[in-house]
Amino acid sequence: MTVQPQRSENERADSDIGFVLAEPTLRDGPELWRMARESEVLDVNSPYSYTLWCRDFGATSIVARDREDPERHDAGRACGFVSGYLRPDAPDTLFVWQVAVDRDRRGRGLARLMLDGLAERLVPRGARALEATVTPGNTASAALFGSFARDHGAELTRTPLFGPDLLPGGHDPETLFRIGPLGRA
Known part of the structure; x- marks a missing residue:
């Protein structure tokens, strides 16, 4: 007899690829910071900010953990995250702030799985x-959001949002990707 681990209502197991999706907890904060730092492409914030994010925006974010496996030393460890929040002036809009996946877990569709899981929870x-x-150079994110929009039957619009004049220090400009409407029958 195989006993399945108990999961809270905020966790979902995806047995096909071996990950558990859940709302992040305070203990995930340092792991989110680690993944952002190791991504070498995300703007890295302080460890404090990631831990605070887990506390204040856990309900609008998601973390992927490796499924429990007694032969793996890192079973249950966070290996991906999507951080997001509902915009105060547009509470029906989820703003996705960062998406990260551990280098050795990339290429398995985990970023998309997390984004779908977050939408499944928030729609x-x-x-x-x-x-x-x-x-402009982030082709992986552009492809992720493009496939998400297509598969959810939603329109994707792109508009310039923050130019170099608003992002000092040589930061690349940021284009706003807006996907909607979500949840159409």
């Missing part, structure tokens, strides 16, 4: 659009 709660910013 029934009233989210009707998803926004994210993408720099």
Whole structure:
């Protein structure tokens, strides 16, 4: 007899690829910071900010953990995340702030699985659009959001949002990707 581990209502197992999706907890904060730092493409914030994010925006974010496996030393460890929040002036819009996947877990569709899992959780709660910013050279994010829009039957619009005049220090401009409406029958 195989016993399945108990999962909270905020966790979902994906047995096909071996990950558990859940709302992040305080203990995930340092792991989110690590993944952002190791991505070598994300703007890295302080460890404090990632831990605070897990506390204040856990309900609008998602973390992927390796499924429990007694032969793996890192079973249950966070290996991907999507951080997001509902915009205060547009509470039906989920803004995706960062998406990261551990280097050795990339290429398995984990980023898309997390984005779908987050939408699955938030659309029934009233989210009707998803926004994210993408720099011009970030083809992986552009492809991720493009496939998400296509597969959800939603329109994707791209508009310049932040130019170099607003992002000092040589930061690339950011283009707003807006996907919606979500949750159409």
